[in-house]
Amino acid sequence: MILRRGLPGMLIAVLLTVSACTGSPEKTEQEASLKDVPDTPKTPVEIAFYSSSKEPLFVEAVRKKFPDYTIKYIQKGAGYSFPEMIASNQTFDIYVESARTYARDLLGAKLELDLTDLSKKHQIDLNRFDKNGLEQMKSAGGLYGLPIYGSGMVLYYNKEIFDRFGVPYPKDGMTWEETYELAKKLTRVDNQPYYGYWLKTKSYLRKNQYSLPFVDMKTETAVINNEKWKRTIETVFQKFSAIEGMEGKFGTQWPGSDVFYKNKDVAMYVTDSDMHQGVKEMRDMKWDMVSLPSFSDAPGIGPQIMYTYLGIPSFSKHQDEAMKIIQYLTSEEFQMQLSKQGFLTSLNNQEILKAIGQDTPDKDKNLKAxxxxxxxxxxxxxxxxxYVIEDGIDNVALRELVNQKLDLNTMIRKAEELGNQSIQKNKN
Structure with missing residues (x-):
């Protein structure tokens, strides 16, 4: 269930304190193994995390749990891009990223490390994890990281806009067609323009409900010129953007999530299921969420979960120490705290799943959505x-489609062509 940004501010108190057990009277094998492994290394050890996000607060929890380790955090940026890090021989021990970023970076540089043997050595029971979390990484070729948390997608809605126009609130289990009818009623002008719907584009592409691939690895070419991708793009993007009154909303930049909680002119916004966490503007607005709309030919099927993974590059000199940290962060003890703060646990544990959001100001929202x-x-x-997502579909082709500069078939062909160009450029 993943996230590509740091944990919200509300987690500070929780994550700076090592929690007690989750309330179960019996220790699991995972918890027992945590207790049996001493926290103090034989010699001083520095462990460096590396990620594109700002330092997530679970890093501070690691500092608290392992006081005899020196914990360093490196954020990607100027001078610290992945190619620059590798070219300058700067090392790190734990990589915090999505499976696709792992595949692009570590596999692309042939610096991956399969964690299967280390998991056995440190008594990490892989059967505890949600199977999609493991398979998502394994499909890249191996178990190069273990998931710490994930992110789904939901439809957020602004109650004030619905109330203004006397439109009933959305419900769990809606189809895209029903959502489209609501969006038409809510796209209108009342002293200012209001827009019925939009979504976080790249997140939806990555989490698409048909589980569609982007690339055929046998031919190493983009595979988006097909009927399922056309149906997805038409239903989720093109149809909504063609609603009368939506013109001009999609310029050179996509509307970000701030149109929902700052501009407050979008009635329904489809985005990552953890968008509300730590957003102070949402404390002062009337909002809620419902499930992501489903396709009529695939009822009840939601988004894919995108996980954030913790992996160890092959060049790390502290693989056992790094694995002990990963063991702690994927333990039932720590996962329960993440769930209570609203994050999707990476474990297949119903007790932890049911605890989602219990310790947040949003516990009365429809988080079960x-x-x-x-x-x-x-x-x-x-x-x-x-490369296909960024340079093929999203960067040019999709923007031209929703701005009615391209028809659907031309857009799909252009997206595939641009995606293939980007693949070849980056291969070379």
Whole structure:
């Protein structure tokens, strides 16, 4: 269930304190193994995390749990891009990223490390994990990381806009067609323009409900010129953007999530299921969430979960120490705290799943919407996916479609062509 940004501010108090056990009277094998492994290394050890996000607060929890380790955090950026890190021989021990970023970076540089043997050595029971979380990474070729948490998708809605126009609130289990009818009623002008719907584009592409692949690894080419991708793009993007009154909303930049909680001119916004966490503007607005709308030919199927993984590069000199940290962060003890703060646990544990959001100001919201539909199985992951998503579909072609500069068939062909160009460029 993943997230590509750091944990919200509300987690500070929780994550700076090592929690007690989750309330179960018996210790699990995982918890027992945590207790049996001493926290103090034989010699001083520095462990460096590396990620594109700002330092997540679970890093501070690691500092608290392992006081005799020196914990360093490196954020990607100027001078610290992945190619720059590798070219300058700067090392790190734990990589915090999505499966597709792992595939693009570590596999692309042939610096991956399969964690199967280390998991056995440190008594990490892989059967505890949600199977989609493991398969999403394994589809890239191996178990190069273990999931710490995930992110689904939901439909957020602004109650004030619905109330203004006397439109009934959305419900769990809606189809895309029903959502479209609501969006038409809510796209209108009343002293200012209001827009019925939009979504976080790249997140939806990555979490698409048909589990569609982006690349055929046998041919190393994009595979988006097919009927399922056309149906997805037409239903989720093109149809809504053609609603009368939506013109001009899609310029050179996509509307970000701030149109929902800052501009407050979008009635329904489809985005990552953890969008509300730590957003202070949402404390002062009337909002709620329902399940992601489903396709009529795939009722009850929700998004794929995108997980954030903790992996160890092959060049790490502290693989056992890094694995002990990963063991702690994927333990029932720590996962229960993440769930209570609203994050999708990476474990297949119903008690932890049911605890979602219990310790947040949003505990009275419809958080069960996150789990209302069945999560779509994880589609295949390749090291070229992000090139097709970023440079093929999203960057030019999709924007031209919603701005009515291209028809659907031309857009799909252009997206595939641009995706293939990006694959070849980055291969070379």
């Amino acid at each position: 996150i789990y209302y539909n069945t999560f779509a199985p994880s589609g295949p992951t390749t090291k070229y996916d992000e």
